[in-house]
Amino acid sequence: MRVTIYDVAREANVSLATVSRVLNNSPHVRESTRRRVQEAIDKLGFEPNLVASALMTKRTRLVALLVPDISNPFYAEVARGVEDAAAELGYNCVICNVGGDTAKQAEYVNVLRRKGIDGMIFGTANYDDKLVLDLSRGSYPLTLMARDVPAAEVNRVLVDDGAGGAMAARHLLELGHRRLAMVTEPGGIHSSQERARGFREALDEAARDGVEAVYLEAEGSDIAAGLAAGRRLLDMTPRPTAVFAANDLLAIGILQAAREADTRVPDDLSVVGFDGTVMADVTQPPLTTIVQPMRDMGKAAVRLLVETLQNGGEHQRIVMSPELRVAGTTAAYRPARPAAN
Amino acid sequence: MRVTIYDVAREANVSLATVSRVLNNSPHVRESTRRRVQEAIDKLGFEPNLVASALMTKRTRLVALLVPDISNPFYAEVARGVEDAAAELGYNCVICNVGGDTAKQAEYVNVLRRKGIDGMIFGTANYDDKLVLDLSRGSYPLTLMARDVPAAEVNRVLVDDGAGGAMAARHLLELGHRRLAMVTEPGGIHSSQERARGFREALDEAARDGVEAVYLEAEGSDIAAGLAAGRRLLDMTPRPTAVFAANDLLAIGILQAAREADTRVPDDLSVVGFDGTVMADVTQPPLTTIVQPMRDMGKAAVRLLVETLQNGGEHQRIVMSPELRVAGTTAAYRPARPAAN
DNA sequence: ACGGGCACCGAAACCGCTTTCATCCGCGCT
């Protein structure tokens, strides 16, 4: 049987209450008794059972992170930030892969709450997520990551997707490209739409000198979808000279399509991605991309969550800025295509 | 105040004990009472507090996964498998990034135990990890992943690293390479040494026809370390025509070094990696590598853990086989280097 | 000398569930 607070009390000749006070650094305990208790604790090697404590205090110091898929480098990077910050603040972090499955997500949330998890970070909410709305109404501590649910009363850590899209557009325009394409993620993925909006608006602003743009919706968010979209793109006439993909994986797929078609990147086609995961560093050439501060986003998410856990105050909203990282897949537009290589 | 088992008892006109029996599917309750209780539960929307239950049963249905870094694609993939299997078995999974820090790891283990985590999966043990040995002596449920601690009484899920190394060797020999190199991870990383051993032994076996091999220890396990090692490698005379790297990141670094040096892969240099992470798919050319069944390893690790959690039986040991995946970075040795391109 | 206030501490209730143990009841058997 493990040593309990009771054993300590007896050893130190005090009551349970006093031991508990010492454990919790209550100010109302004489220095001499505190020392006596501490000695008993050390002598017996007592380690408080946090489950028991949680039953009374209703705090497990556990938070959950819900993501579509932890093996996706973007979420892995976010998770790293989350766990780092959580650990620093004395929390542990349970991870859940919910895929795209709403029912699964609800099930997770249910058991997590029963297990006493103090709060959650959603990296996976839909635009009008019913679950998030319900939780927020029940004032369960929440912070949303990267995806917003406008109607909910919760914390949020977002990235300015619109600004990111605009960065991509301006970068390509500055390189002299005038026939552009954008490949978006399918369906109602809000961030993808925002990126497209920012991209379009930045183009419109510069439209005086005849910029054309075509928008393609991919069938998925992964490399395969990017490959398919890339093929379609390269079949167009006239062909775009530059393309902006809503995430790195799509961009990588497009690189592969270009290689298939013997289209040289960046000579014949410039490509810009979005996210800035490690994957962008290992392509050849390395991918020019709009990078999100993934780790910092994760850290900020926990900080907000823990803040409301401890002070319960107003919900906060943090919007982070993405950054253009120019690498090898973008180059100045060259009007005359060189003779067949 | 949330509804408790006590409210249900009153509503259904039974005692707490009976409600508890219904909740736990105890056989000793008459069908009619079971139904009555169930109705009360539904009516009140009762959801059992698992913290309270854990206090009594000593089971939180929480397991922990300790890895050096979740943002490393290898561990992210493993984590995915772990979480999937855990969820299937009714467990949740807390993730910890321990880096290489032994003290940090001990600290994690300490608070996890206090929080009542049922068992742990170590993806991060050293060869003679003191902590693992202590835990195993205290018969705390454990399973080791990918890294072994021979002296410990625990479950383990391993990959046959030696066999993997041998596969790499045989593949390169079959392609006609005779001047080989291997780049290992630094220090006492057991798996890396095993891979080297398997590689060497397979070479020795075929050594009759004059095979040379050089072994290089990288300064780290990441791309940068691979790049540095690659540079050294390419400076050698005579230069190896094929290289086996102890992991994909090192291999990718070597590819980058080759590109710097205008050495064509696979024409002038064949490269084999180890792991089979997504990163191997996005290099150009895609990396030939020895793939580990990362997800399955994660799943198996949880299954063993949960098994000993529930039945407490003998500790098991599973050794999985890696597989050679031939992609674009390996090609037949061409004795005469073609004229300058 | 005496009342009031404060710092410190202990007794006991409590968090919400599980589990043991005793009780009760109905039934079959002799």
Added chain:
DNA sequence: AGCGCGGATGAAAGCGGTTTCGGTGCCCGT
């Protein structure tokens, strides 16, 4: 009719802490 038995149920004791509430003892002011 009396007895033993087994299955269903309830009372109560935990699990290991936290927290409230009240009681000391001591110091201070008057």
